[in-house]
Amino acid sequence: MGDDAGLSGIFNEIRPRLYRLLVARTGDNHLADDLLQDLWLRLQTAQVGPVANPSAYLHRMAMNLATDHIRSRAQRAVREENWSNAETDISDGIARDGTPDAERALIARDELSRALNAIAEMPPRAAQIFRLHRLEGESHTAIADRLGISRSAVEKSMAVAVKHLFLRLGTEADEDAHRLGIDRRKWREGSQS
């Protein structure tokens, strides 16, 4: 429990800050409370290895819980909209099982192929830095040292990488793009010339 107890202690210390962050993120006091409670429970039960910066770790964990909540809420809304189609359908020789499990698998596969596309479309340097940071878990500082570039150069490449992810995977990106009159396909073709 050594590290867990330490994390719990720091959690209690910065709890008001995490709460304010979650309220700002979700715009919902009750939800912020629930997410904090969830975070605390996870700290009690999860196996957490040594954490270099507990405060940053807890803030990120809180943000991830909020993101997961928002994502699953969005997927639920889509599913309810398609409720009438969610029955097993064996018409025209194709059997489809509309259970959430099957749907989740489909969503996951779709996300995976879009993520792979997003990474393939990144400029080489951005793809390299993205992979070192997000897949291999190296810090911005470590990557800067390794590649002999400045930290702000690393962050610039990461911003390019995140932009590609956002364009391929952002849940509201389509909506926003539509609102802003941006045709994403046109942009992709444009970027290749």
Add this chain to the structure above:
Amino acid sequence: MKLSQHQKAAIQWHVQLMADDADWAAFTLWLEADPAHQRAYDAVAAADRVIDNQLAVLRARLPANDVDDQSAPAPKWRAARPALAAGLLALLGVAVTLWRPDAQAPQSFATRNAPREIALADGARIILDRNSALLLNRGKINAVTLTKGAAFFIAPPDPAPSFDVRVGAYQLRDIGTQFTLGQAGDKIQLQVADGAVRLTPPGSRALQVQRGQGLEISARTAQSRLYKVRPSTIGRWRTGQLSYEETPVTVVISDIARSSGLTVEVDPRIADQRFTGVLTIGDGTRLVSDFSDLTGFVADRQGQIVHLRPRN
């Protein structure tokens, strides 16, 4: 490409928050300043969260050892751009997938008392069950002919098929998937643990079988039965068990026959019944008696042939 000011800011913040010295108080203030900031950030965070959710698969697909040499898959058009850094692009041309012609002689695999795993390119795998046999032509699409018993197929989660499997006159293509395929007597058994499989019967249109579905087809009568199957129970013979939940008895019998090396016939009166339970394979000799103890069916054995019938 134009992003909105809020979207650009959200991306900047998201990148800065990845660092250990991130200024979370300033980020909180930014969120509080305008509800539109919150919405923009939600979309960015949700997109990046996909990477966490897919981390294991992405790591497998984009192994660390090629990060430095930049041989990661990249669109061809990029090669036309001027090099951004010396040497980065030098190896781009090397990312050519190895392609083996299908014309070579197939490899033959057969098992007796234990399953055997066959590793293929791109993380695809086949686990051949006990008392089973197949022919394999490795390639970008692995051509497999299942000649006896059953096998568990694992394809990387990719829309492109990894397997082209023949069993009798039937053909199967995977759609980024895990599935077991078996044959016993005139029955072909397919169970899909993940993704989907397209099965083409001879002279007929393709059927698509999804995760959580089992399909039993008689090669003799072409009669088929589609049933639900819990994905975690599929291919459990790999761990020495047979696990069922409301599974048609004929499906169970196919597994028992293969695992025990016996021919098992089933009385039509019990063929449509369902079985729930777990059987331990062991050396296969106790399977028939265990199954008959659990179900109350009577097993009449004559040499290598067992006939299962209802009591009375």
